[in-house]
Amino acid sequence: MSFNPEALHQKPAAKKNERVNPERLIISVDEYLTPNDGFHYAVGHSIKNPAERVKVRLTTVDERIKDLPRVDADKITKQYRTGDNTRESIADKQKNGIKLIAFDDSIKISAENGVTEYRAHWPTTMSTDPNSEVIFGTAHIRLRESENGSGQAYVEMVKGISVGTAENIDSVLQSALAIKDDQSRARDPFAAIRIIYKDNIVSTTRLYPATEKHAVFDNDMGRNKEINIPVDSDKTIGKLLSGESTGNDFSNKQADTIRAVVAALKGLDLPNFNTDYAANAANIYHGVKGGHLKIEVISFEKLDFGPDSRKTYLKDKEFRPQLKAYDIVSSAEGGKENYHVAGYDQTVVAFQRHPDGEPYVVYASSEAMWPKPAALKDITLEAMAEHIVEVSAEQSFDSSVIDDELNNDEPAL
Structure with a gap:
């Protein structure tokens, strides 16, 4: 293989980012699915696009670590499980009867039978009043x-x-x-x-x-x-x-x-x-x-x-x-x-x-x-x-x- 002086100035090609861009998903909850043997979901429709039926579960620790490889894994674990201000679970939202939720860092997983499935980093209660606008x-x-x-x-x-x-x-x-x-x-x-x-x-x-x-x-x-x-x-x-x-x-x-x-x-x-x-x-x-x-x-x-x-x-x-x-x-x-x-x-x-x-x-x-x-x-x-x-x-x-x-x-x- 011959020497190529031009290659000294070439930078490696950037790796393509295959991660789907996350979004802030605003939903009105119609029902909660909280089985003992699987993921818990909030099921409802997008507030902005009412025709869009959605189901949302929370992102796991391993998924978040994969999403953010530069963030310390212990910090993510504290956010989700062991810290003083951990996120609320889907079951918590169900217990409190929450109808309006903003799911931050929502990533689309699949779309089947007219329902789009997402996983989300953080669920924020928008209001405790179901009649909120x-x-x-x-x-x-x-x-x-x-x-x-x-x-x-x-x-x-x-x-x-x-x-x-x-x-x-x-x-x-x-x-x-x-x-x-x-x-x-x-x-x-x-x-x-x-x-x-x-x-x-x-x-x-x-x-x-x-x-x-x-x-x-x-x-x-x-x-x-x-x-x-x-x-x-x-x-x-x-x-x-x-x-x-x-x-x-x-x-x-x-x-x-x-x-x-x-x-x-x-x-x-x-x-x-x-x-x-x-x-x-x-x-x-x-x-x-x-x-x-x-x-x-x-x-x-x-x-x-x-x-x-x-x-x-x-x-x-x-x-x-x-x-x-x-x-x-x-x-x-x-x-x-x-x-x-x-x-x-x-x-x-x-x-x-x-x-x-x-x-x-x-x-x-x-x-x-x-x-x-x-x-x-x-x-x-x-x-x-x-x-x-x-x-x-x-x-x-x-x-x-x-x-x-x-x-x-x-x-x-």
Whole structure:
């Protein structure tokens, strides 16, 4: 065999990974099979794909060691059998009457007679209430500790997106900002208005329901106190178009931007503005009216965690990669300082309801085992939107003076 100098620089071919990619399988359990002489199974259907019948058993120690050959075998054994916080068994789930389970690291084994069999690393109870509701969608899981110990724990769930037009802007905003759902149950809404120039998002601005002060009796203090109550969407839109000041420079600036957008779409005169942002808002007005700028309205619902789940999720965030990933760390210009951006990804949420119908979250996680959330401004939802209706230009529009100051669509974490 002759010497080949080129072979000195060649790397061995990488071995093909034959392992099936694991997934997070969300199921509603119809029955449990717990024989004395074989594997225990949770049998039911996929929540996301109800037609998919599934049966799931737990991965064995040997299978997990084979899945993760670089992980210490004793660590896996402790997770499954001997540690302080071992996983619950299928029999445990059956004993507790659990109906909703998220099976992490689920691997498909076979599919026969219309039933797909999986084995899973870890079974997480999503809710102990069989009447809990489960939703999927693009969302941000906000988990942030605060100095006073209260913390922030909620989910921002995208409920829909529309391209703003002269014909639909009123109905789209009314729907997005509705404080009650179609069954008259309380909801906590807000809208994000994205301004797009030549397929690039140049600004994203949020609009929350306006509030009014109401007097309520404080049982602890023994006297009335004033609290802010959100108003219905008609009142919010009325306050916005009236130019009423919010009393806050930043929210006034956002209101100026949205007022300019709505007025331009509706064919109204240039509105009055409350801040020194007036020139930029006027430019946006002319850009929209002239058909240079495209408008997307994204509707959200804010879902607070329940009190028990709130404590658990705030505590566990740093130890659960699928939660920590929603906090995107970015570097400021020059790399001298980091800042945090809210990440959005495909998310599954289980929630229960208070007696008045208001929802509260008991489970939230990414759908993917290894999520890659993106900033809202980087997520394209064009497939969900209608084509924008162009309007004729009446005044000039200068794209060079679009102000980036409002391009902060995600709250800093």
